[in-house]
Amino acid sequence: xxxxxxxxxxxxxxxxxxxxxxxxxxxxxxxxxxxxxxxxxxxxxxxxxxxxxxxxxxxxxxxxxxxxxxxxxxxxxxxxxxxxxxxxxxxxxxxxxxxxxxxxxxxxxxxxxxxxxxxxxxxxxxxxxxxxxxxxxxxxxxxxxxxxxxxxxxxxxxxxxxxxxxxxxxxxxxxxxxxxxxxxxxxxxxxxxxxxxxxxxxxxxxxxxxxxxxxxxxxxxxxxxxxxxxxxxxxxxxxxxxxxxxxxxxxxxxxxxxxxxxxxxxxxxxxxxxxxxxxxxxxxxxxxxxxxxxxxxxxxxxxxxxxxxxxxxxxxxxxxxxxxxxxxxxxxxxxxxxxxxxxxxxxxxxxxxxxxxxxxxxxxxxxxxxxxxxxxxxxxxxxxxxxxxxxx
Amino acid sequence: xxxxxxxxxxxxxxxxxxxxxxxxxxxxxxxxxxxxxxxxxxxxxxxxxxxxxxxxxxxxxxxxxxx
Numbered sequence: 001x002x003x004x005x006x007x008x009x010x011x012x013x014x015x016x017x018x019x020x021x022x023x024x025x026x027x028x029x030x031x032x033x034x035x036x037x038x039x040x041x042x043x044x045x046x047x048x049x050x051x052x053x054x055x056x057x058x059x060x061x062x063x064x065x066x067x068x069x070x071x072x073x074x075x076x077x078x079x080x081x082x083x084x085x086x087x088x089x090x091x092x093x094x095x096x097x098x099x100x101x102x103x104x105x106x107x108x109x110x111x112x113x114x115x116x117x118x119x120x121x122x123x124x125x126x127x128x129x130x131x132x133x134x135x136x137x138x139x140x141x142x143x144x145x146x147x148x149x150x151x152x153x154x155x156x157x158x159x160x161x162x163x164x165x166x167x168x169x170x171x172x173x174x175x176x177x178x179x180x181x182x183x184x185x186x187x188x189x190x191x192x193x194x195x196x197x198x199x200x201x202x203x204x205x206x207x208x209x210x211x212x213x214x215x216x217x218x219x220x221x222x223x224x225x226x227x228x229x230x231x232x233x234x235x236x237x238x239x240x241x242x243x244x245x246x247x248x249x250x251x252x253x254x255x256x257x258x259x260x261x262x263x264x265x266x267x268x269x270x271x272x273x274x275x276x277x278x279x280x281x282x283x284x285x286x287x288x289x290x291x292x293x294x295x296x297x298x299x300x301x302x303x304x305x306x307x308x309x310x311x312x313x314x315x316x317x318x319x320x321x322x323x324x325x326x327x328x329x330x331x332x333x334x335x336x337x338x339x340x341x342x343x344x345x346x347x348x349x350x351x352x353x354x355x356x357x358x359x360x361x362x363x364x365x366x367x368x369x370x371x372x373x374x375x376x377x378x379x380x381x382x383x384x385x386x387x388x389x390x391x392x
Numbered sequence: 393x394x395x396x397x398x399x400x401x402x403x404x405x406x407x408x409x410x411x412x413x414x415x416x417x418x419x420x421x422x423x424x425x426x427x428x429x430x431x432x433x434x435x436x437x438x439x440x441x442x443x444x445x446x447x448x449x450x451x452x453x454x455x456x457x458x459x
Contacts, residue, residue, distance in 0.1 A: 166404075167400055170395075170400060171395060171400075172395075175399075175400075175402070175403040175404070176403070176439070176443040178443065178444065191444065194440075194443050194444065195440055195444065197404045197407075198404075198407055198436050198439045198440050198443065199436055199440065200404065200407075200408055200411075201407070201408035201409075201411035201412050201415075201436070202411050202415075202433075202436055205411075205412070205415055287420075287421060287422075288418065288419050288420070288421060288422060288425075289419045289420065321419075324418075324419065325415060325419075330418050330419060331418035331426045331429045331430060331433075332426050332430075334426070334427075334429075334430035334434075335418060335426070335429060335430060335433065338430065338433045338434060338437045341437040341440065341441070342433075342436060342437055342440070345437070345440040345444075348444075
């Protein structure tokens with residue numbers, strides 16, 4: 001690599017990282033508790049626990065589940081009803097003033113076997129809510145999310161340019177070397193390079209899937225205008241139904257279509273995941289992979305007849321696949337712990353990068369070279385024949 | 393002394409391959425697949441801990457030979 005090329009890549013690496021580092025540190029720090037959100041929920045007592053009943057206890061009708069939930073908040077209506085993939089004993093019913101509300105949402109957890117209300121998980125308060133909001137949108141809604149997505153793109157640029165610069169930095173060093181007995185700056189440079197290259201694949205995957213996740217809302221909107229409008233074309237122009245039919249009948253119709261699949265969530269008519277005339281019933285498979293992928297079934301909300309069911313388009317599939325790869329929640333506790341370790345390693349890479357930039361002006365006394373541009377790392381100038389103009 | 397491509401990139405490529413294999417294995421199935429995922433994804437995590445904390449005199453000599 002020529003000195004000019006190194007200087008250019010250094011410039012790219014410096015500026016892409018400088019702009020995004022503070023936000024990436026925030027994302028890494030807030031992401032750490034989010035890895036363990038279930039465990040923290042248990043500790044804080046905010047996790048919903050279903051009472052122990054014989055496993056074969058039959059499930060009651062979803063219409064009764066909804067009655068229980070709405071009785072807690074008369075005047076509100078159903079928005080979503082969902083179940084955790086690993087626990088079908090609890091229904092989480094989300095209620096709102098209108099199907100498209102984005103505030104004053106209430107959630108009621110209802111026992112799927114007894115119809116008893118179990119808890120009312122708070123959607124907009126508490127430690128985990130603050131962590132989640134800082135991580136997802138900086139409390140700024142979609143613009144905040146897209147901004148973080150752009151910061152993710154910059155981090156990706158920083159990762160790629162960092163890999164390009166790895167070779168000239170490591171020309172004389174064995175892999176993994178950390179020169180502990182040199183200056184702190186050299187030590188942290190080595191640590192930065194070592195942790196950066198070791199976590200390269202993980203950091204790239206989490207960054208790319210994070211960027212895809214920031215596009216969730218636009219992608220769902222695209223799916224709705226693209227596929228859902230086609231699936232419900234025959235309803236175009238009709239007034240929305242005044243009275244909804246049985247939810248349980250609609251769900252039965254959907255599960256009859258795919259008896260092997262389980263319900264992940266149900267979207268009530270008028271939400272972003274349905275149409276004004278339909279329940280959107282989202283089914284999932286059982287393997288770790290298919291449990292993440294939904295099969296949407298649109299069921300007429302009055303007649304409980306299935307209107308249409310199509311495979312999700314590639315961009316929603318990509319979004320759903322990018323979620324586990326970002327969250328690290330698909331391999332049990334060992335994976336969560338590894339996710340946390342790699343996250344901490346990334347924090348050190350970010351922090352050491354910042355430190356190296358802050359200490360960029362520090363030069364050893366024996367270094368009597370004329371001033372170089374800041375983008376030229378000192379160690380390279382001191383060690384590498386590259387910078388005396390000899391091409392590689 | 394210029395290091396060959398494999399000397400430079402052998403370990404980084406091996407660690408990246410293990411990372412990606414671990415990420416995919418976890419998606420394929422539960423049980424043994426999750427175990428495989430943990431082992432494969434453990435490679436970069438343990439490499440961070442080990443390389444970041446070891447005190448090796450051999451590396452020091454190596455480094456001090458550099459001009």
